[in-house]
Amino acid sequence: MKLAIIDSGGANIASVQHALQRLGATATFTADRQVIASADRVILPGVGAAGAAMDHLQQQSLLSCIRGLQQPVLGICLGMQLLFESSAENDVDCLGIIPGRLQHFTAAPGLRVPHMGWNHTHQEQADPLMKGLEQDAWFYFVHSYFAPLGPHTLASASHGELFSAVVRKDNFWGAHFHPERSARAGARLLENFLELS
């Protein structure tokens, strides 16, 4: 299986590659449109700010390439956010694959921002990506902007607001948490992604 990780400009993708290696998969880290388009699976990672990541993808001429992918695609953390229409972070237009706009969490007593740590999720819809996961599986989150709930929400989580933890539209999946840092539940989700038919 050919597995491509898109170079979205973030500093830390080593942990995603290591997680895939632990599952026996080897991924190519690339900004090459041909390599991405011909891969069996594509991962869009991301750490940093939405504006910088969209600038980076645009400079690499990757926007239409990503929008046109037909194989299973998994956005992780910021990569998931980029699948949406826009983000309040830098007031930037994103890929527009999933309807909705990312909003900033509001800090309050007992609600720290960034939302950083382990949180449990609630499955809203059955999906092959969530196969074998417990109904309230725990994952590791690090983010300050959240994706709203919608018909594309597969799992939700709560941090002041209910928000989308896992989303899907057609062949595009997104995880707001870091499966590569989410112990056994995260490994299972990545394994499910590799096994999607």
Next chain:
Amino acid sequence: MNGAGTTGVARRIIPCLDVRDGQVVKGVQFRNHRVMGEIVELAQRYSEAGADELVFYDITASPEGRAVDHSWVARVAEVIDIPFCVAGGIRSVPEARRILQSGADKISVNTPAVRDPDLVNRLADAFGAQCVVVGIDSIVSDGVWSTRQMTGDPDAMSATGRETLAWIEEVQARGAGEIVLNCMSSDGTRDGYDLEQLQAARRVSEVPLIASGGAGTAQHFRDVFEQADVDGALAATVFHSGALPIDKLKESLAAAGIGVRPC
């Protein structure tokens, strides 16, 4: 499922591994010390035991004028599947970048931030606040909490001239995404966390606050979560000695109604 206005986020249990010259030191009783392999082995053991996060702290880095030897960071990142933070002697954005690129999730700065507070701004600008932890060593001096630097070396340790609560506010304004407050008067005592100081720190911390120093029993963890509302509790000896298994600790906290991630 929790509704609006609440959070489902868990309180974190964080073992801290002190590293010197590439080896875990300080009374670890799992095995006899072995060079290099031991860091990875202990990291994996804690990860599988249900730790929520790990901190690796190079206790000699700042006093000797070195940066963290990060050759082991990549090996840790390969084997563990929970987040981890690297602390000790990180003085620059390039040093931090090497550690993050090796697979660490966060870097923590303590003495270098005291000497060069703008370092916190530069790190936050480069990597985002979520990667930047500021560690603070604090002790009562003339009736106020004040910070200490170079605490890894008793001969080099000194006052910084900064009051703890003001320093917490300053580093947050500079972009710190998390605070680890090590209360030195309780560190190593196993008599419990310094609840009074942590309560005061909580009032001025909008970002996650991690308690450090004094853990000896499950009750101490319960007290610090219930009374000081900290986001995580860090400990070393109580875990390394095997005195308090993480699964038993979490069962006890869950039974007390504290939100923790099951092992």
